[in-house]
Amino acid sequence: MTNGGGSATARCVYCHEEVQVSDRYAHGDHIKCGKCGTKHKVVRGERLRLVLADVGPVREALAQNDALVARLETQLAQTRGSFGLGANGLVIGVGWAVYEVVANHTPVDSALLWRAAALAFVCALLLEAANWAFLAKRSRITRLTLELAAAVWSRLKKGASLADLERDVPRSSYAIYRTVSALLDAGQIE
Numbered sequence: 280m281t282n283g284g285g286s287a288t289a290r291c292v293y294c295h296e297e298v299q300v301s302d303r304y305a306h307g308d309h310i311k312c313g314k315c316g317t318k319h320k321v322v323r324g325e326r327l328r329l330v331l332a333d334v335g336p337v338r339e340a341l342a343q344n345d346a347l348v349a350r351l352e353t354q355l356a357q358t359r360g361s362f363g364l365g366a367n368g369l370v371i372g373v374g375w376a377v378y379e380v381v382a383n384h385t386p387v388d389s390a391l392l393w394r395a396a397a398l399a400f401v402c403a404l405l406l407e408a409a410n411w412a413f414l415a416k417r418s419r420i421t422r423l424t425l426e427l428a429a430a431v432w433s434r435l436k437k438g439a440s441l442a443d444l445e446r447d448v449p450r451s452s453y454a455i456y457r458t459v460s461a462l463l464d465a466g467q468i469e
Contacts, residue, residue, distance in 0.1 A: 287327045300327060310466040341437070348430045355423040372399025412456035428458040434457070 285302045294315040304310055306323040309332045319329035376395035379385040434443075435458075 286335070289327045290465045291315060291317055292319060292329060292331055298329060299327070341434075344430055344433055348427065348434075351423050351427045351430065355420065355427065365403035368399045368401070368403025368406055371402045372396060428461075431458045 287302075288297045290296070291298050291312040294312060294317070296312060296314040298310065298312050298319070300310060300321055304321045306321060306335065308321045309318055310321055310329070311318050318332040320332040322328040322330055350426050360466050372395045375398055376391060379391060379395075380387055385391055
């Protein structure tokens with residue numbers, strides 16, 4: 280776009296703000312966005328365009344974001360798949376069986392083993408339910424999910440499409456679509 284005063288405007292690649300480019304800037308010159316500070320290279324052709332002058336920082340930020348997403352996915356999978364307090368149910372079941380044999384002189388038979396296994400299973404379920412409802416596992420899963428959603432949002436802001444996210448982060452489809460759905464509901468994206 281030409282303003283008629285010896286300058287033209289083009290959109291910043293990062294913040295999409297209009298940047299005024301004077302005619303004194305030749306093809307290949309560098310100009311900085313006044314709003315976000317992103318450095319652009321002037322491309323003059325049929326129309327004026329601004330392209331990123333140095334893609335190194337963008338690549339580094341993308342690599343850091345990818346590493347963050349991979350780390351968060353791994354931690355989230357480990358947290359969801361951990362036994363946590365439920366493993367203590369096994370200890371309770373074995374402890375009860377030993378107590379029955381030593382203190383009450385109960386013979387070791389299949390009935391005792393089945394009761395010990397049932398007690399261990401029930402205790403494990405109750406401990407895991409308590410851990411999920413009240414303790415660290417739930418808060419850790421929530422924190423990791425929020426961090427993953429923030430990383431997805433960051434990628435979307437930088438221009439990644441849903442197809443790019445699905446390709447790059449295949450195990451996080453749920454987090455991606457939940458984040459996009461929340462953003463759509465809030466009216467932050469269209």
